Amino acid sequence: MTNKSFDKVKPYLLLAIFLLLWRVIPAGVKLFVDNSFYEFQAPVLNLGNHLDDIKKYWALRKSNNPDEIKKGIENSRISASFEVIEHQLKEHEDLLEKIAQLEKQLKLPPFKTHRYEHARVVHRDINAWWQRITIRKGRDYNIPENAAVIFEGGVVGKTKIVNKSSTIIELITSPNFRMAAKFKGDPRPVTFRGSINTGFTDPRGNVKDVPSDILATMTSPQFLVSSELGSIFPEDLPIGYVRGLEPGSNGLFKTGTVELDKRLLYLKEVSILIPIEK
Amino acid sequence: MINIRKILSIKVIAVILFSNALLFFLINKLNHSISQYSLYFFLNGIYLIFAATNIRLKTGLFCSFITGLFLDSMFPYSFGLSTVCFIPLHFLLYKNRYKLHRDQNWHITLLAFAINLLLIAILFFSNSNGHLFELPYFIHCTTDLVISQILLILIAPWFFDFQRSTMQWVGVDLSIDDLSNT
Numbered sequence: 413m414t415n416k417s418f419d420k421v422k423p424y425l426l427l428a429i430f431l432l433l434w435r436v437i438p439a440g441v442k443l444f445v446d447n448s449f450y451e452f453q454a455p456v457l458n459l460g461n462h463l464d465d466i467k468k469y470w471a472l473r474k475s476n477n478p479d480e481i482k483k484g485i486e487n488s489r490i491s492a493s494f495e496v497i498e499h500q501l502k503e504h505e506d507l508l509e510k511i512a513q514l515e516k517q518l519k520l521p522p523f524k525t526h527r528y529e530h531a532r533v534v535h536r537d538i539n540a541w542w543q544r545i546t547i548r549k550g551r552d553y554n555i556p557e558n559a560a561v562i563f564e565g566g567v568v569g570k571t572k573i574v575n576k577s578s579t580i581i582e583l584i585t586s587p588n589f590r591m592a593a594k595f596k597g598d599p600r601p602v603t604f605r606g607s608i609n610t611g612f613t614d615p616r617g618n619v620k621d622v623p624s625d626i627l628a629t630m631t632s633p634q635f636l637v638s639s640e641l642g643s644i645f646p647e648d649l650p651i652g653y654v655r656g657l658e659p660g661s662n663g664l665f666k667t668g669t670v671e672l673d674k675r676l677l678y679l680k681e682v683s684i685l686i687p688i689e690k
Numbered sequence: 691m692i693n694i695r696k697i698l699s700i701k702v703i704a705v706i707l708f709s710n711a712l713l714f715f716l717i718n719k720l721n722h723s724i725s726q727y728s729l730y731f732f733l734n735g736i737y738l739i740f741a742a743t744n745i746r747l748k749t750g751l752f753c754s755f756i757t758g759l760f761l762d763s764m765f766p767y768s769f770g771l772s773t774v775c776f777i778p779l780h781f782l783l784y785k786n787r788y789k790l791h792r793d794q795n796w797h798i799t800l801l802a803f804a805i806n807l808l809l810i811a812i813l814f815f816s817n818s819n820g821h822l823f824e825l826p827y828f829i830h831c832t833t834d835l836v837i838s839q840i841l842l843i844l845i846a847p848w849f850f851d852f853q854r855s856t857m858q859w860v861g862v863d864l865s866i867d868d869l870s871n872t
Contacts, residue, residue, distance in 0.1 A: 426751070427781050434774060442769050449763035456715060536722050539730035540830035541817040542766045580766075587819055608826040611728045611833040678726040 447575075454578045458548055461534045512688060526560075526646060526685040529553055533679050534578065540608055543586035545679060550575045558644055560685040565673035566650030567591070567638055568682050579684075584651070585615040585676055592641035593619065593651055595626060595634045601641050604651060604670065615672040619654055622666040628654045636670055646685065698862055699749045705856045706745070706753040710737045711760070713849055728830070732813070732838045734761055735806025736846055738776050740853045742783035743792050743801070744864050754780040767817050775812060779805060795847040802846045803839060810835050 472484075505527075531547035538544075549555055551574055561568040561581050569589060573580040582589055589606040603621045619636060628634040633653040638645035650673075657668040717731050724730075737757045741750040758773030765772070783801070791797040814831050821827040857864055 422747075424781070426747075427778055430777050431774070434770060445759060446763050446769045449759050453711075453760065453764070456711075457718070460715070460719065535718060536725035537730075538721075538725040538728055539732070539834055540821075540827055541813060541819075544766065587821060608821055608824065608830055609728050610826050610829045613728060615728075674726075677728065 451575055454575055457534050457546060458577060461532060461548060465532075509688065526687055529555060529684040529686055530681060531579070531684060532681055536677075536679065538583070538585070538677060542588075543583040543606065544572065545569075545581050545583060545682070547579050547581060547682060547684075548577070549684075550577045550579045552577055554686065555579050555684055556686060559687070560638075560645045560649075561682050562649055562685060563675070563679060563682050565675050566652070567645060568676065568679065570644055571684060581682070583676060584617065585609060585672060589617075591645060592639040593636050594639040595622075595654075596637050596648070598623075598626065601639050602636075604636065607669075614674050615676045617652065617670040617672055618667065619657075619670050620660060620665065620667040622657055622660075622668065624659070624664065624666055626657065626666065628657045628668060630655050701860045701862050702745055702749055702857070703753055703756075705853065705860060705862070706741050706750075707756060709740075709849070709853045709856060710753075710757050713737070713845075714761070714764070729837055730834045731841050732810055732834060733806060733842050733845075734772060735804075735809050736802045736842060736849060737761070738780055739783070739798050739802045739805065739846075740850060742780045743787045743790060743798060747784055750784065751777070751780055767813065771812070771816065772809075775809060779808075795850050798850055799843060799846040803842055806839065806842055807835070810838065 472480075529549060531549040531553075533545050534548050535546040537546070545568075555571060555574050557571055557574050559571045561570060567584050569581045569583040569586070570591075571579050572582045584591075584604075584606055586606045587608050591604050592601050593604040594601050600623050601621075602619050602623075605618045605620070607616055607618050609615055626634065633655040634657075636651040636654055638647065638649040638651060640647045652670040652672040654668045654670050657666040659665075660667045713733070713736065717733055721730055738754045741753040741757075744750075745753065754776045755773060758776040761772040762769050783805075790801065810831070815822070818827065854864070
């Protein structure tokens with residue numbers, strides 16, 4: 413009889429114990445479990461991306477078009493010559509690094525502050541709650557947290573979580589993303605913030621703290637670029653266009669919508685700007 | 691006897707976790723492909739249905755717990771949200787599972803539909819980041835909710851059949867009392 417009544421309350425008892433345990437487990441343990449689970453499955457995400465690469469490679473290999481083969485040979489020759497140039501560039505970069513070190517010793521402003529780390533996008537995660545991408549490189553390529561990420565169209569976002577072989581990047585379109593910016597040709601800083609985009613629309617963001625004398629219209633839009641005030645992004649990286657500004661809630665500054673690059677929603681490759689000091 | 695039960699439990703856990711992981715990566719791939727339309731499929735509700743309605747308590751609970759931790763590590767919301775939601779829901783489903791027609795897919799599909807709706811609602815309120823009363827947030831969430839629920843109705847029957855078939859394939863008979871009872 414006692415056993416039967418215990419069986420009835422057993423699930424509730426277990427639930428209560430679980431909820432209590434979850435409450436008292438230290439944050440460090442939860443973080444460890446979080447990281448362990450992520451690192452455990454991360455290679456599977458990368459594997460899918462590698463398989464895509466192999467698929468493309470074999471599709472090209474199977475091509476019987478002689479023109480394509482000819483072009484391929486030409487490309488390989490060009491890439492071979494590029495390798496030589498790359499080697500020379502590497503030497504050049506080493507020399508520049510030495511110059512930078514000497515400049516630092518002499519307290520001169522640095523000439524080159526960042527190096528590029530190119531990476532393939534493994535996964536895009538874009539919704540109303542979070543907007544982020546995962547790339548195929550992580551701590552194994554010395555990628556730091558909070559590093560600027562760019563592509564040919566301008567700012568992509570910043571690195572948020574760096575794992576062993578992957579990095580999660582918070583996109584500039586994310587509602588949680590903020591950065592210091594400025595308008596091209598105007599040194600005064602403004603604040604850029606990502607915004608929520610509805611389905612089937614181009615990515616957008618918001619700009620605020622815009623000085624009241626700045627005008628932006630449909631016919632003469634303002635071009636928003638990065639500012640190094642936030643100490644993450646270098647100067648003058650493209651962000652987007654502002655085609656209208658309206659007075660903010662305090663009346664002193666203006667706010668507006670920023671039209672971002674459409675390609676941000678289907679990025680395939682990005683570059684991480686790694687400060688040379690790091 | 692104990693050994694047979696243990697082996698069966700391990701097989702059940704393996705099948706449930708494998709099928710959940712497989713579906714998760716397929717949906718991830720789909721989300722990756724449709725990112726340019728700013729659309730997103732959220733189907734977390736589907737993962738705990740089979741374990742809660744067909745497997746005995748401890749084994750099923752373990753599967754839901756591991757699946758919850760796995761989902762928590764994959765999503766940027768506060769760690770534990772899925773796990774903490776999954777465990778009470780698992781108990782709730784488990785206690786009422788004899789009222790369900792578990793052999794009929796449409797019945798458990800409707801259940802998955804309701805659970806997924808609940809999980810999206812929890813996410814809607816818990817992860818709004820101060821945008822709760824903004825129209826674009828509401829529109830985006832509603833769009834994602836609608837497409838997610840449509841996809842769920844389409845794939846849930848296949849997914850439950852897949853789990854059932856895989857169980858049979860590895861030699862687990864779900865109708866055996868040893869396995870389905872606490």
